[in-house]
Amino acid sequence: MNDWVKAQVVGKHRWNEGLHSLQFESEPIEFVAGQFIKVALEIAGERIGRPYSLVNPPGQQPIEIFFNEISEGPLTPRLSALEPGDPVWLTRKASGVFTLETVQPASTLWLLATGTGLGVYLSILRTPDPWRLFERVILVHGVRHGADLAYGECLDAVGAQYPGRLLRLNAVSREPWPGAFAGRITEFLTSSALEQQAGTLIDPQTSHVMLCGNSAMIKDIKAILEARGLKRHRRDAPGQYTTEQYH
Numbered sequence: 495m496n497d498w499v500k501a502q503v504v505g506k507h508r509w510n511e512g513l514h515s516l517q518f519e520s521e522p523i524e525f526v527a528g529q530f531i532k533v534a535l536e537i538a539g540e541r542i543g544r545p546y547s548l549v550n551p552p553g554q555q556p557i558e559i560f561f562n563e564i565s566e567g568p569l570t571p572r573l574s575a576l577e578p579g580d581p582v583w584l585t586r587k588a589s590g591v592f593t594l595e596t597v598q599p600a601s602t603l604w605l606l607a608t609g610t611g612l613g614v615y616l617s618i619l620r621t622p623d624p625w626r627l628f629e630r631v632i633l634v635h636g637v638r639h640g641a642d643l644a645y646g647e648c649l650d651a652v653g654a655q656y657p658g659r660l661l662r663l664n665a666v667s668r669e670p671w672p673g674a675f676a677g678r679i680t681e682f683l684t685s686s687a688l689e690q691q692a693g694t695l696i697d698p699q700t701s702h703v704m705l706c707g708n709s710a711m712i713k714d715i716k717a718i719l720e721a722r723g724l725k726r727h728r729r730d731a732p733g734q735y736t737t738e739q740y741h
Contacts, residue, residue, distance in 0.1 A: 498541075499523070501581045504556050512563040512643040513610070513646050514574045515549070517556035525588030526595060527617040528627070528738075533559060535572055536582040541583060542569050547614035547706075547738070548588070549645075551621050557584065560613035560644065581696070592706065592738040595622045596729045601700040603628040604682055606715060608636040608707030614738060615706070616645055619652045624632060625659065626704070632692050634663045636679040636711065640671035663691055678713045698723045702734040710731060 501520035506566050516533075523531060524550060534543030549558040563570045571680055576582070592614060603624050605615045612635050618624060624631050632683060637643055643664055653660040664674040665682060675682050684690045696719070703719060705712045716726075716737065724735035 497584050497585060498583045500559065501584045503576045503582060505577050505578065508574075509644040510576045510639065511573075512565075513561075513642055513644065514563060515558060515560050515584075515644070516573060516576065517558045518557050518584065520584055522553075522555075523557065523584065523588060525587065525592045527621045527623065528551055528593035528614055529588040529590040530614075531557075532585040533569075533573070533586050535569060535584075536583075537568060537572065543583065544569050545584070545589075547590075547592075547617070548675050549613045549616045551617050554620075560616075561611055576640065590738070591729065592704070592736060593628060594625055596620065596732065597627060597727060597736065598732050599627045600685075600696055600702050600734075601629050602630045602696075602702075604696060604701060604703040605631065605633045606636075606703060606707070606710045607634070607641065608679065609638075611707030611738070615704070616648055619649075621661070630659050630661070632657075632661045632663065632694075634665065634679055634688060635709070636665040636667065638666070638668045638703055640666050640669060640674065641675075642666075643671075661692055663688060679711060680718070683715060685719055694729065696722065696724070698725075698734050700713050701734060702727070704738075705735065706738040 501518040504519045505517035530545045530547045532543040534541045546559040563574045667675040727733035727736045
């Protein structure tokens, strides 16, 4: 069976300089919220593809990705230049284990993201799973600039669907921004400011933490979590935190 399916761009959005979303229509692609596919273009006779987490929930079209444009990269400048009607290739099969399939129920689900790491949580939050497994969800999004705080309307809709159960906390590192922490997520986790704002602690008995974003954030927060007794979650050895790393 062919590993690729042909798709067509049906929508695009520029959130900020270099920060984009693209929407595609294709034949159905089965996946679990939290998984990724590859998106590819034909460039100089070669199919160049990169992995992207899916923003849309399973079973819903269009397929959507959220990405940073890397100016010197072979693919993302071309992706950001696409227009509705342009063709792309998508992998037929999704991959990845950054899902809630084997996570144990707990009181609070913490979703920590930097930059476009937010995208995968938009898929997860629009499924029944987090609301079935957890009493409350706390989403923490760290960005450089306030204009990078994307998908506000989508998150407002999720919050309205589950009143009182979703708390959103933002951290903006390079400029003051109304309602946001001024700095990096790691600073506010170390100082306990995040937990004070949330009104609950991250601990092994009550919490599961998902980490998605840049490698420095994940490395630092893993060390903080493990010092508190949280263990990495694996399918064959349930733990209290799960990671997905973007380079």
